Each structure stands twice: as structure tokens, then as C-alpha cells.
Amino acid sequence: MDYKRPMRTVAVLGGGIGGLAASYYLCKSSQVTKVIVLESSSRFGGWLQSTRRSDGAVFEHGPRGFRPAGAMGRNTLNMVDDLGLGGEILPVTYNHLASKNRYLYVNKQLHRMPSGISGLLQTVPPFSRPLLLSVAMEIFVKKGKEDDESIHSFVSRRLGKELADVAVDSLCRGVFAGDSRKLSVRSCFPPLYNAEQHRGSLTLGMLLGSGPTPVIPPGPLAQKAIKELWAQWSLKRGVESFPESITEYLQRSGRVQLQREAAVKQISPSASGWKIHLEDGVILADHVISALPAKALSSVLPSSCQLLIEHLQDIFTATVAVVNLEYEGSILPVEGFGHLLPSSEDLGLLGVIYDSVAFPQHNRPNGQTTRLTVMMGGAWFQEVFGSPESVTEQCLLAKATEAVHCHLGVTTAPIWSWVALQKNCIPQYYHGHFRRVESMRSFIRKNNLSLSLIGSSYDGVSVNDVIFIGRKAVEELLGTEV
Template sequence: MPTAVVIGGGISGLSSAYYLKKSAKFSKIIILEASNRVGGWIKTVTSEGGAKMELGPRSLRATGIPAGFNSLCLIEDLGLSKDVIHVSRHEPAAQNRFIYAKGALHKLPNKFSAFFKKQAPFSAPLFLHSFRDILTKPSELEDESVYDFVTRRFHAELAEFAVDPLCRGIFAGDCRKLSLHSCFPLLREAEKVGGGPVIKGLLKISRRPIPPRRQSTLFDTMRKETWSAFSFRQGLQTLPETLRDSLTSSQGVELVLDTPCSEVMFDDGKAKIVINGETLDADHVVSSIFAPDFASLLNQEQQNLKENLSKISAVNAVVVCVEFDGQVVPPTPGFGHLLPSSEDKAVLGVIYDSCTFPTHDRTDRPGSRYTIMLGGAWFDDLKAVVPSMTDEALGQYAVKALQKHLGFTQTPAKIKVEVMKNCIPQYIIGHENILEDVFAEIRAERLPLSLVGSSYRGPSIHDCMNNARVEIERVTGASLL
């Protein structure tokens, strides 16, 4: 009986198990999860009154092919289409995004004409920075930081006030250390394709036809209704829980909670997983957990693999969800605002949750929700200003920042704090070289091992699910979209 073991019950592990089951290549699939729940960093909490608080990721971007298309196909196959709620590109929550810099909120350009106007915090119209891009030759460097790339091709001001906060919002990371190759491979490719000008390269890439491999009614609906982002009526946790239910109702699939692994060994094309002092035999292992955590499970026979996986780092972050009684609205409705690291290292940004998904507001009376993100690559700076790091102190610090940024005087009725350790891997300069060494060794040793999850190529939910499918297709030889 061919057996596959999936380590980790987050979205990557569940997706891997789903595609393993769909491939029909394994008679038995066992999912091992160390905690008492599935979903990993996806965690929706419903407060008294029915308000939904997302203590991890809070929405999915309505992106195209392949990753976004894959997600929509999976959601459709799970029967979740009717549960999807979305934000249209024409709504303020999609059009209005802000930067809090130099002590004030600044709306980012959202129309073509805005690029020809001087707009704070930038000292000149953004279109002027495109001239440097036109005149700059492609770099001969194998890799460089995101900050250096944008400064070299455009302007340091664009790097500081646009890209720096963007990287803080996506990766909770420092764009001066993050790898362009691994974090924004499209920009790296555009420079090469365009023969220099990135804008020219992006235009060329955008014209490439990428036909979907199947029909998807939900994908067609997304395009027709011009979605910008989407979630589910009961929050994002709907997705992993529905995957869990689909898997556990299938013959040959076993989900084991509260069961951490203590060791993983490979011998003669097979794997042995030690749990609770007992050994579980497997024909294939899929690890979806944080790379260094998996490295700690390997024995000395895989020393090089252990060392390379341990080089992948991650940051700690704090999510503070707050709920006000009544309509407490931002100066201008929008998705939210981010902060450059030069403004406040400890505060990454604020999401205007009620503007984005009012469906998630409480149902018994008016209420308003916001989320403040703290720490990341600046977790030590956060500890310096909040020494106790208690939930109460972190909540108070976040609320003061929110009040300062948006001019609020009201005090939240509810505050929920979630401290997440090693939650967002950091693709620092040279990350791709680490991955090449890791996967080369797996191939050379012919290990029955797949590595999926946010540690490797993409931290988003879309990335995690799509990369899981691609890897399981590689292992099984099946077409699974």
C-alpha cells in the first residue's frame, strides 16, 4: 500500500494532501499536525456580535494565471464559490491605498494622470523617475537587493517611500536585504527581456498568452466583476477547514492532530517518521513546515541538507485586531496604509478591515474593525518600545499608533493580539542559490521528499497552494489542475 506522509496541516500541507489524493498514486495519505487545529497561520476568530477578526492573512488577491487561477479552480472544486465575497477594483477599498510618511497620510497614485503630478511624500512627479530606467543598462549581478534595484533603475525616493513600505506589507521584511530574484522575479525577468528598461520588459511579458488549462466559472466571474481581492463569508479559515473536511471524508486519508514529528530518516528510497516514540513508514514525505524546523528533524546522514535548510530565516510579527463601537471611519475610505521603515520601524501598517469587507462587521449593531501589523524584521525595535511584550502592552501600543495615524480619539471596544513566531520567511540575497543546493541534493540522493510551503518560492496563499500542486504533479506525473 503506497503511503504518503504530509508534515504540517497548514494551507500548503492540506493542498499537498488534496492533490496527492486527486492523483490517486497513493493508497494512504497521513497528515501530521503538531497543533490542535488546521490552517497554520490562517486563523479567523469570530467575536461576540459576529465580527470576523483575521489573526493572520486576511484576503486573497484576485490575480491571474497561474497561481490565482489555480486557487479559484480549487475553491470552485471544493464547492465554495457561493461563499466567496469580493472587493471590486472600482471600490475605494481597492483604489485607495496610502503611505504614512513624514507624519501624514499620503494617497498613492491610482490613475495614469497622477504619475504626472507632484504628490507627497515624493518630491517630483513619478514619471520623471522612468527616464533613469530607460537609460540604465541591465545589471550583470546574479542577485541584488530590492532596494538597490529600484534605486539603480528608478530613484532612491521611490525605493524609500514606495518599495520599502510595500516589502514591509508583503514580507514584513527589509527591502535592503530581500532578494530581487526571489521576491520579485518578474522585475528581474523584465530587465532582461526589455534589454534594459523594466517598463518595456513588463509590457513584453504582459503580451505573452498564458492560456488556462481548464475552464473555471469562478475565474470568469472574477474577471467579469473585476475583483481586486476576495475572502469568504465566514473568513479565510473557511478554506483550510473545507480542505480538511474534503480530505477526512475521503477513503485512505488520515488527519492526526496534536502529533509533532521528532525525526525523519531516509533509507533505500523509503522514509521513516518518528512520532510519539513510534516509527511510521512512508513511500514519500511532503514537508510543509518552516524549513529550519524540518531541518531539525533530519539526522546527520543529511547534514548538508540540514545546513542549507537552516540558512532560510523568518521574522516574527504581531497582528493586533481592534473593533470600535459605532462607525469609526478613516479620513478617506481605502484598503489601508503602510509605513516606510524611516517613519516607525515597529509599526508596519494598518488595514481598514471594515472598508474592505463590511460583511465581516458585527451583525447586532454598528461596529468598525482595523488591523495593525507590528514587528517583522524590526521585531527587536518593537521589543525596545514595548519591553514587556504582553498582549495588553502590545495592544495599547498599536491603538496609540492607529489613533495618531488616523486622528481617532475613540477607544476600541475589543482588542485581540496574536504574536506569530517565524511566520514569514525572508528571501534574502542569495536565497535562490540556497534552494538550488537544497533541491540538487534531494535529486542526487534520490530522497522520497517534497518541500512545499512559504519557506521556498512565495509566501502568499496563492503561492503556497499552486506550488503544492506543481510539486505533486512532478512527483506523481498526474495533471491535477
């Protein structure tokens, strides 16, 4: 890609957290004169969406917290620090009940996941043998010969079918709203794949390291997170205050033009880069950073990009129904982060998050209440609920309240509820995903396209991943660290 031409104007397609993060990093460089952010909806922030009720209660309709660990976690905290949000952070430490207690709902019962050495040494239901036995035997398993494998197959081979069927199946539903039998281990859990490739064992990979990781020095806030042993964190006014702060920062910079309700109809190559066609005009840009979902980008590219279009259309997404519930009083039989369900238990129900345990600060200040979030559908949405266009909020709310009643023994009705149908919100990295992404980026290089692909469709679905991917794209574009 020819990065030597001057970068006067960069257009960022999509104003979710990925597009905002890329714009933030572009603002850190003097090489770019103007940044134009084009968002098709009426708000910035994408899936980071919070409801702040007038009585002080906060409810999350997408991601509800961030992990501070690793290079990506430090990178996000450094950005939060720079935005002046440090005083807004609500940390959850590793010794908090929401960190120590995580549950699985199996055979119509809640089971606390084993933790600590004693938990690993004992046989803890729903498992039929101590987990340490599976871990100890794993060292002797031969390395796989394929260049990719489903997560279920990988874990079955290395740690046993029971762990794959119960724990990992549930985990994939909680993280990706996806099917572990289809998802790629190489793309969804790179540390596991790399541990086997470089060390021949997950255990040795975790102990000795499994390849290079990005070097991100921790700023003051990230240092505080390490010192205080944060496991996760949120913000006092909900996670949406993060993209709101980035938006304010971009507006103050004087170099960023933020356009809401600016759906991109088509992009076509021009002498200097791209012509971006909107409903009401054309924008010229030297470079395009696309944070659009893969299928959305495929629909606006010119026919000369046919191979790229086909690969983009091969990236599927999952639809998740997120139902927020509030109950009067303290109604939970257990305290913890929440519980997940394997697909064998209930295809349509992914899990229930006990929001009030991790972040009681988001409860209304007067009178005790319990806030829960029920997640449903995912890769099984169509099979269980039918078309997202035809399903009713009443149907989803009924399924969610029934789950809370059956799983947690709650007999009262919620005093407040919110149903959010998040259509196509989580990309599904199916077997061979890495080859598709490599082929797309190879096409962009060979055709010398002034185009960067960021967002959750390619290299990671977590908020931390998406922010870091935006940073990396800007650094590659400008040929310097930001």
C-alpha cells in the same frame, strides 16, 4: 529522484495551507493509496486563522484576503470552486475604495498613493516628482550584471532612490514584514527581475511579458473574477473556512489520515522511503512532502543530510504582532485598504489595515463599528519590542492603539481587541536565496531522497504561491498533471 517505485503511502509534514493543498492534489490521483498528514498543533490551517464572534463579527489574525490575478490566483479559485465555496466568496472589485485608495504614512501625515494616469502625471506628496517621470526614464537604465540584488538596490538603480526609500520600503514591510535592503529581488519579486533580464526594462517587461508563466485554464469562478474585475476576495466566515473546507474534503475522501498534535521528532531513511518518528510511534512512508518551516525541517532530518540542514537553517523568519481592534461607530478620516509606513517613519509599525472598508460584511450586523488591524514588528521585532517570549500583550496593544490615535486621529478607546503574536510567520528571502533553494533541491536529487520541499520557505510566501507550490510538487512526484 526515483519516482518509479509505487507510491503507496505519502506522508505530508505540516497541516497549514501548503500541506493541506498538497494532500488535496494527492487525492486527485489514483497512484497514491494513503496520505498521512502530520500536524504538530491542535488545528489545521496554519497562519489562516479567523475569530468568529458570537455576534457575527469576523477578525483575521493572518492573511485576510486573496488575489485572483495570474495563474496562481486562478489555480486557487479553481480549488475553491471544486470545494463548493463559490457561494461564500466576498469579492472586492478594482473600482472599490479599498482597491483605489491605498495610503502611506510619511512625515506624520497620511498620503494617498497616486493612481490612474492623472496621479502618475502629477507630483503627489510624499514624492518630489511625478512617478511617470521615473517610469519613463527607467527604459534607458542599463541592465544589472549581478545574478541577484536587494530589492532596495534594484529599485534605486532603475526607478530612483526616493521610490525605493518610501514606496518600496513600505511595500516590503506590508508584504514580507521585511527589510527591502536585505530581501532578494529575484526571489521576492521574480516578475521584476525577469523583466530586466529578458527585456532590459521593467516597463517593457510589463508590456511585452517577461518569460513563460504556468498555464492554468480559468474555471467558472476564475472566469467570473475576470469578468467582474475582482481585485481581491475573502470568505463570509473568514479565510479559515478555506482550510476547514479542504480538511472536510480530505476526511470525506477516505484515503487521508489527518493527525493533530502529531509533532515529528525525526525522519530517517528506510528501505522503502522514510521512517517518521513521533512521540508515540513510527510511521512508514514511501515519500515525504514537507510543508514544515525550513528550520523545523532542519531539526528532524538525519545527520546524513548535513548540507541540506545547513541551507535550511540559513532561511530566517520574521515575527509579526497582529492586533485586531474594533471601534464603535465610523471613525476613519479616509476610506481605503489601509496605510503602510516606511522604516524611516517608525521601525516597529508596519501598517494599519482598514478591514471594515474592504469587508464590511465581517462587521457585526447590529450597530455600526469599524474594524482595524495593526501589524507590528517583522524584521525589526527584536530591536523594537525585545524577545517575542518576553513581550506582553498589553505592550503590543498599547503600541497599536497609540498608532491608531496618532495616524488616524481616533480619540476613543477600542470596544474590543485581540492580540496575536505570530512567531516566525514569514520567511525572509535574503540576497542569494535562489542559490540556497537550488542547492537544496540539487542535494535531494543527487541523493535520490524521496522528499519534496513545499510551504512558504522556498518559492513564494503568498497563499496562492504556497497552494501552487503544493500542486507542482505533487505533479512532479506523480509525473502527471492533477
